[in-house]
Amino acid sequence: MPTKHVTMKGTRDGLIIHLNDSCTFEQLLSSLERFLTDERVAEKIEVDVHLGYRYCSEEMIKQIETLFQQSAYFTVREYDSFVVTKELCRREVEKLKTEQYIGIVRSGQVLQAEGDIVIIGDINPNGKVVANGNIFILGQLKGAAHAGAAGDVKSVIVASHMDPTHLMIADVTELVNEDSSLLLHANRMECVHLLDNGQMTMSELKDLRLARPDLMTRIGGFQ
Amino acid sequence: MMGEAIVITSGKGGVGKTTASANIGTALALNDQRVCLVDTDIGLRNLDVVLGLENRIIYDLVDVIEGRCKLHQALVKDKRFEDGLYLLPAAQTRDKLAVSPEQVGALIQELKQEFDYVLIDSPAGIEQGYQNAVAGADRAIVVTVPEISAVRDADRIIGMLEQEDIPHPMLVINRIKRNLMARGEALDVNEITTHLSIDLLGIVVDDESVIASSNKGEPIVLDPSSRASIGYRNIARRILGESVPLMNIEEESPGFFSKLKSLFTK
Numbered sequence: 407m408p409t410k411h412v413t414m415k416g417t418r419d420g421l422i423i424h425l426n427d428s429c430t431f432e433q434l435l436s437s438l439e440r441f442l443t444d445e446r447v448a449e450k451i452e453v454d455v456h457l458g459y460r461y462c463s464e465e466m467i468k469q470i471e472t473l474f475q476q477s478a479y480f481t482v483r484e485y486d487s488f489v490v491t492k493e494l495c496r497r498e499v500e501k502l503k504t505e506q507y508i509g510i511v512r513s514g515q516v517l518q519a520e521g522d523i524v525i526i527g528d529i530n531p532n533g534k535v536v537a538n539g540n541i542f543i544l545g546q547l548k549g550a551a552h553a554g555a556a557g558d559v560k561s562v563i564v565a566s567h568m569d570p571t572h573l574m575i576a577d578v579t580e581l582v583n584e585d586s587s588l589l590l591h592a593n594r595m596e597c598v599h600l601l602d603n604g605q606m607t608m609s610e611l612k613d614l615r616l617a618r619p620d621l622m623t624r625i626g627g628f629q
Numbered sequence: 630m631m632g633e634a635i636v637i638t639s640g641k642g643g644v645g646k647t648t649a650s651a652n653i654g655t656a657l658a659l660n661d662q663r664v665c666l667v668d669t670d671i672g673l674r675n676l677d678v679v680l681g682l683e684n685r686i687i688y689d690l691v692d693v694i695e696g697r698c699k700l701h702q703a704l705v706k707d708k709r710f711e712d713g714l715y716l717l718p719a720a721q722t723r724d725k726l727a728v729s730p731e732q733v734g735a736l737i738q739e740l741k742q743e744f745d746y747v748l749i750d751s752p753a754g755i756e757q758g759y760q761n762a763v764a765g766a767d768r769a770i771v772v773t774v775p776e777i778s779a780v781r782d783a784d785r786i787i788g789m790l791e792q793e794d795i796p797h798p799m800l801v802i803n804r805i806k807r808n809l810m811a812r813g814e815a816l817d818v819n820e821i822t823t824h825l826s827i828d829l830l831g832i833v834v835d836d837e838s839v840i841a842s843s844n845k846g847e848p849i850v851l852d853p854s855s856r857a858s859i860g861y862r863n864i865a866r867r868i869l870g871e872s873v874p875l876m877n878i879e880e881e882s883p884g885f886f887s888k889l890k891s892l893f894t895k
Contacts, residue, residue: 509791510787510788510826511788512784512785512787512788512791513781513782513784513785513788514785514788514789515788527826528826530784530824531781531784532781532784532785533784533788
């Protein structure tokens, strides 16, 4: 029975088609083709496809996708797998990593980070921090900061003393001058994030907790 | 025992690098150190003028590097000192590109063999002239004045020095106007030092006699009665490792000052 290479399971989140990872890829493709022509369901449905421990290159995924496109009943929502390449994994880890910098970012200097960055020190005027993730400054932000530089609108900028010239999150830029709507409060930690309407806002710590609960890996109270 | 090379730089022009070089060098010589001042401002030299050695120059830094003379032939001795103070002048007819940082670095190494202190006067800017000046330096003195533009440039230059592997640049705040600072109209010493977050080597109050003495070719530090002179003498003593309290710029009354003077002129 060649079709056992392809099994369908229902879960709470919908249907998942599991593709066997120990047969050859050709066997798998022919099994899948048969499965897609034999299986009949009442209407067109979305499924997730799980590749198990088989590593599939983009080319191989494209071949699987082609079969699904020919099918009248199934469309694929997402491909999942237990394995990734080392390279992809490294890039993902890089994005999740929080980098640390100790020192002053001085005039004319640009400090860049792949993911989040914690700066223990000041950003002086004409100095700049650019991160694809969040920016946390244990010091004074007197220059420019750009969080979510690759487009992540959920990114935030936090500084224990906020006195910036430019604030940027994703592609939203705010010049912090007398015309700015952002209100600076001396002597307290300030957090900058984007509202759902894309407007930048500066707020207290407690507001950040509500606006970006995902930033926390620990929640609740402590004894 | 190898000497120490210290570059005096600022980024911005006109803050008193050359005056500071001449006076700190002279003050070190007054403390029985053998000092060589090196002017790297090729094309716009004036350390020789401030020291009053202009009319005794025969060869210059470019001549040495291009092999037209021996190093000791180009050194101009300051006759006010036995054997304490020399100047290696810059060339006036060439420009910054006449020498490379490697060449200047090698030259400074050679001078360090012979002198206790080699003070390198840097040109303004962050281009080749600056690169030449920092090439052989072990330490750096950043000169600034209590003006926002000068402090910005100092910040830029400190960032560049940190990348040059010159550890812990030291700050000199020059031309402090007491009245302005007391009224809060100029940046104050504390503000500047915290902003730049480097060690403060010394402060020099604004003193009109500095200009008069520069014009005469006599560094102000030779005149022990001047307020600016005390600032420079303190800087030299701190370079030598003494711990000297910071001059109090606010509470200066004539009585206080004469007390200070008596301390430094013994």
